[in-house]
Amino acid sequence: MYAERAHGMTASAVRSLFAVANRPEVVSLAGGMPNISDLPLDVIGGLVSDLIKDHGTQALQYGSGQGELMIREQICEVMAEEQIHGHPDDVVITHGSQQGLDLLTRIFCDPGDVILAEAPSYVGALGTFAAYQAEVVHVAMDEHGLNPQALRQALLTLRAAGKRVKFLYTIPNFNNPAGLTQPLERRKEILAIADELDLLIVEDNPYGLLTIDGQDPLPAMRSLDDTHVVYLGSFSKTFAPGLRVGWVLAPHGVREKLVLAQESATLAPSVFSQFVVSTYLAHWDWRAQLDTFRAMYRERRDAMLRGLTEHMPPGSTWTHPTGGFFVWLTLPEGLDSQAMLPRAVSARVAYTPGTAFYADGMGSRNIRLSYCFPPPERIIEGTRRLGEVINNERDINETFGLKSFTHTPRIHPGPGPDLR
Amino acid sequence: MTPTTDHTVLVLSGGLSHEREVSLRSGRRVATALRDSGYTVLESDVDQALVPLLQGRDDIVVVPLLHGETGEDGAIREVLELVGAPYVGSRPAPCRLAFDKSISTAVMAKNGVTTPHQVALPHDIFRELGANALVSALGGALGFPMMVKPARSGSALGCTKVSTPEELPAAMVGAYAYGPVAVVETYIEGVEVAVGVLDTGDGPRALPAVEIRPQSGVYDYAARYTAGATRFLTPAQIDDSVAAACAEMALRVHERLGLRDLSRTDLIIRDGEPVFIEANVAPGMTETSLLPIALEAEGGSLAESWSALVEHAVSRMSK
Numbered sequence: 052m053y054a055e056r057a058h059g060m061t062a063s064a065v066r067s068l069f070a071v072a073n074r075p076e077v078v079s080l081a082g083g084m085p086n087i088s089d090l091p092l093d094v095i096g097g098l099v100s101d102l103i104k105d106h107g108t109q110a111l112q113y114g115s116g117q118g119e120l121m122i123r124e125q126i127c128e129v130m131a132e133e134q135i136h137g138h139p140d141d142v143v144i145t146h147g148s149q150q151g152l153d154l155l156t157r158i159f160c161d162p163g164d165v166i167l168a169e170a171p172s173y174v175g176a177l178g179t180f181a182a183y184q185a186e187v188v189h190v191a192m193d194e195h196g197l198n199p200q201a202l203r204q205a206l207l208t209l210r211a212a213g214k215r216v217k218f219l220y221t222i223p224n225f226n227n228p229a230g231l232t233q234p235l236e237r238r239k240e241i242l243a244i245a246d247e248l249d250l251l252i253v254e255d256n257p258y259g260l261l262t263i264d265g266q267d268p269l270p271a272m273r274s275l276d277d278t279h280v281v282y283l284g285s286f287s288k289t290f291a292p293g294l295r296v297g298w299v300l301a302p303h304g305v306r307e308k309l310v311l312a313q314e315s316a317t318l319a320p321s322v323f324s325q326f327v328v329s330t331y332l333a334h335w336d337w338r339a340q341l342d343t344f345r346a347m348y349r350e351r352r353d354a355m356l357r358g359l360t361e362h363m364p365p366g367s368t369w370t371h372p373t374g375g376f377f378v379w380l381t382l383p384e385g386l387d388s389q390a391m392l393p394r395a396v397s398a399r400v401a402y403t404p405g406t407a408f409y410a411d412g413m414g415s416r417n418i419r420l421s422y423c424f425p426p427p428e429r430i431i432e433g434t435r436r437l438g439e440v441i442n443n444e445r446d447i448n449e450t451f452g453l454k455s456f457t458h459t460p461r462i463h464p465g466p467g468p469d470l471r
Numbered sequence: 472m473t474p475t476t477d478h479t480v481l482v483l484s485g486g487l488s489h490e491r492e493v494s495l496r497s498g499r500r501v502a503t504a505l506r507d508s509g510y511t512v513l514e515s516d517v518d519q520a521l522v523p524l525l526q527g528r529d530d531i532v533v534v535p536l537l538h539g540e541t542g543e544d545g546a547i548r549e550v551l552e553l554v555g556a557p558y559v560g561s562r563p564a565p566c567r568l569a570f571d572k573s574i575s576t577a578v579m580a581k582n583g584v585t586t587p588h589q590v591a592l593p594h595d596i597f598r599e600l601g602a603n604a605l606v607s608a609l610g611g612a613l614g615f616p617m618m619v620k621p622a623r624s625g626s627a628l629g630c631t632k633v634s635t636p637e638e639l640p641a642a643m644v645g646a647y648a649y650g651p652v653a654v655v656e657t658y659i660e661g662v663e664v665a666v667g668v669l670d671t672g673d674g675p676r677a678l679p680a681v682e683i684r685p686q687s688g689v690y691d692y693a694a695r696y697t698a699g700a701t702r703f704l705t706p707a708q709i710d711d712s713v714a715a716a717c718a719e720m721a722l723r724v725h726e727r728l729g730l731r732d733l734s735r736t737d738l739i740i741r742d743g744e745p746v747f748i749e750a751n752v753a754p755g756m757t758e759t760s761l762l763p764i765a766l767e768a769e770g771g772s773l774a775e776s777w778s779a780l781v782e783h784a785v786s787r788m789s790k
Contacts, residue, residue: 062696
């Protein structure tokens with residue numbers, strides 16, 4: 052009865068285990084919810100009240116499929132923070148950048164087409180690609196993110212095999228889940244390959260402004276190349292995910308198709324949400340607000356790294372993000388993070404197993420830990436519990452002499468968006 | 472049926488078990504059914520507000536729909552007994568017997584019910600005696616394929632069918648992730664059925680057997696809770712005599728384990744003979760759960776049955 056593309060949409064035991072994560076007893080290091088408690092809610096409340104009083108008939112009306120002009124202009128100012136010189140005409144507003152990704156996949160991918168993505172890559176993107184029956188091929192990363200040689204090799208090999216590679220999907224800043232960032236030089240190398248081999252790049256950048264070590268945001272890939280790069284931006288991490296406002300900055304031809312695709316998907320993105328974001332940007336010092344967020348996330352990142360140093364057993368390694376929400380933990384050899392999750396739930400700590408971030412069954416030794424939502428002392432407590440869980444699991448594994456695990460390749464739905 | 476009691480129904484669901492999500496789904500469905508029948512229904516998770524709530528009111532009847540530990544191991548029912556709240560379902564001690572597969576299987580075998588050959592082992596014993604020797608002994612005693620399960624868990628979580636000796640260690644580790652004791656059983660090849668038992672005051676009666684045919688061949692978590700992933704046949708496509716034997720077994724399990732009000736027995740029919748697999752004291756009530764399917768198959772509804780169970784629990788208290 053259902054379409055072929057719905058066959059992967061099944062109930063998942065792993066996902067069901069996340070259900071306990073929203074209970075207060077559990078320290079959840081599993082979700083990706085930003086901590087928005089520092090937003091000036093009284094100010095925003097007043098702004099929204101005025102918005103409805105003064106512009107209600109516009110804000111509550113249908114709008115353009117491309118999105119409202121005033122917010123597209125403001126988005127160009129936001130993008131300028133990462134040195135992008137975009138034009139409002141080339142901006143398409145989407146229902147979060149997730150919908151931007153959905154529309155891009157819709158207009159580019161037929162079943163069987165290949166999308167290149169980092170190894171590991173964002174679980175929500177893998178789900179979108181799977182929904183369009185695109186095939187994901189992962190490209191290795193090193194400490195500077197996506198590896199250019201591996202990218203070139205993968206692209207040439209796939210093309211030689213007659214595969215249609217539609218685009219590279221990359222998160223250059225504070226990659227979800229790995230927490231890694233491509234330095235400027237690395238971005239240029241990847242763009243050079245894109246230019247030489249005529250490869251489209253989809254640059255997903257929800258975290259780029261959340262630098263937490265005092266550094267300036269790096270120039271976006273799109274700032275270096277406006278022909279090969281389609282850029283995805285979002286207000287979900289810098290303002291309010293509940294409003295669901297993101298955008299795509301795309302070359303003219305792509306933009307035209309995106310607007311038509313948006314109209315057939317939703318008629319128009321939420322006008323009200325766009326007005327709220329626009330009002331916030333116009334009347335609140337959003338740059339200062341970003342600094343508040345940066346300080347808050349720095350404290351949490353530091354707690355996470357301190358907790359891991361104190362509580363992880365020998366043989367574990369982890370990334371040291373300089374922004375964003377996530378640390379990528381590699382467990383001692385022989386441990387399987389997915390098999391270990393029920394044990395963690397019993398110990399009242401939750402995480403996302405690494406397998407969620409691979410379409411090919413890899414990632415069993417990895418865990419994504421998020422430091423965005425729990426306060427620092429809870430993060431430390433979470434790492435303490437996790438350390439015990441790992442030690443107990445390791446005991447059992449040693450008893451049974453287990454060395455390695457393979458999982459059937461499948462798309463795991465990952466934690467829901469409302470998971471802490 | 473319209474409510475004859477003015478008690479408020481408190482549906483308990485959620486909890487901190489691995490089956491929290493399933494429990495929340497069961498709870499929402501039963502709460503809706505009882506509301507539609509005219510009851511005043513509160514829904515609650517199991518948390519620190521629960522005991523004060525129950526102590527502060529004497530007009531509450533509890534419907535515990537907690538799956539997994541706390542819900543099915545008798546713990547929450549001990550608390551309900553302690554505060555004197557009427558509730559639907561089995562008393563604490565029988566729950567303890569039924570929930571732990573290492574106990575319920577042994578008890579039923581002793582009562583003449585056919586069960587798989589089962590070995591129950593805590594994880595410590597492997598460390599103390601060495602895993603290699605024990606794993607090999609398990610293979611020798613039970614043969615392959617075999618089933619490995621956590622002793623105390625539901626929804627097939629942590630359960631693995633093991634076909635070769637090489638697969639056994641990972642399956643054991645998978646089961647121990649859910650708790651300290653695992654059971655290893657001979658694999659029973661046959662037709663999977665579930666038989667619900669309902670007692671609303673006139674004595675326990677067996678509901679029609681539901682036959683389970685997962686499209687993937689394995690009735691795992693995805694097959695259980697993805698709508699359409701499993702075909703349920705009610706009544707099961709089995710001979711009347713076999714159906715009668717299944718009903719008889721479910722009733723015997725209900726009675727011998729001392730269960731009350733409702734239960735579900737899962738069994739596999741091998742060569743025309745039912746084999747006991749497990750008993751459930753808090754059977755799932757989700758859209759894809761077996762007991763509600765059986766109720767609908769006999770022309771009843773979830774709302775009617777739960778109304779009767781609630782009335783029965785209230786009247787039991789006032790006796």
